[in-house]
Amino acid sequence: MIGKIKKGSGFKGCVNYVLGKEQTVLLHADGVLTESRSDIIRSFCMQTGMNPDLKKPVGHIALSYSAVDAPKLTDEKMVQLAQEYMREMKITDTQYIIVRHQDREHPHVHIVFNRIDNNGKTISDRNDMYRNEQVCKKLKAKHGLYFAKGKEQVKQHRLKEPDKSKYEIYTAVKNEIGKSRNWQQLQHRLAEKGITIQFKRKGQTDEIQGISFSKGEYTFKGSEIDRSFSFSKLDRYFGDTGLNVAESQRQTAFAPIREQIPTRSNAESPFISGSLGLFFASPSPVDEEPNLNLRKKKKKKKRLKL
Secondary structure, eight states: OEEEEEEEEHHHHHHHHHHSSSOOOOOESSSOOOSSSSHHHHHHHHTTOOOOOOOOOOEEEEEOOOOOGGGGHHHHHHHHHHHHHHHHHHHHHEEEEEEEEEESSSSSEEEEEEEOTTSOOOOHHHHHHHHHHHHHHHHHEEEEEEEOOOOGSOOGGOTTTTTHHHHHHHHHHHHHHHOOOOHHHHHHHHHTTTTTEEEEESSSSSSSEEEEEEEEEEEHHHHHHHHGSSSHHHHHHHHHHHHOHHHHHHHHHHHHHHSOOOOOTTTTTTTSSSSSGSSSSOOOOOHHHHHHHHHHHHHHHHHHHH
16 A cells, blocks of 8 residues: 655546546545536635635545455445545645546546635644655554565556656665775766765764765655665664765875875885875974984083083
């Protein structure tokens, strides 16, 4: 069970979409006239007049289920699940329709609802993406619905943006992480696939507390792509098998300098000309000062004895 939530400004386009396809069945409606599509649209629009300041009064949710669950998902069961989902999401006391589409192998319904409730108040969409995920998991467990084993079950060729780019990043990171010994190698391998990595730092410090991946015009936090792709989990992996991010970045920064340093044998002079020579061990004028003063004192003592 997966829920996808969208919001819009006009009921006409949304209602025509969900009812305009072939093999479409209006399973249930509440608070709207259902003689025709025009009646449904008009009913929704009349209620929006109670709160004209809300720019996006249209709520549209697609609830999709695994084909494995198809035998148990009768029309009545689909309505039950949709209504239970709405209650859990606090979408209550408002107009809605539930429409089933049968154009795909997996069962799915569309819910169109008015975000302006029957009392003229706005139905909040705060944290609705997070709540949607939690409610779907809860209902799957409660009703014994199929849990897909990872993202490999997703049919990526059917995805649209931004989900298409998100899954392309997921696949690339999953494939390249095992081939990379450190962050530098992972960045290089992903760059060849058109994917870049950005690190989020804490304030003005060098402490890294987050990571995001970009492909084309889309950018996602690591945890949005997959929970195992958070910065802390990826950096822990590199901490165990190679350079962590701080060391990797330091080596990347000094790589051009190291290429300029000539290789010398033990028989050659330990001194290196230029500013880099300051970092190598050499006699210091400060270190010689105490020995010079000591020799002067010894000479004075010999003169006094004479």
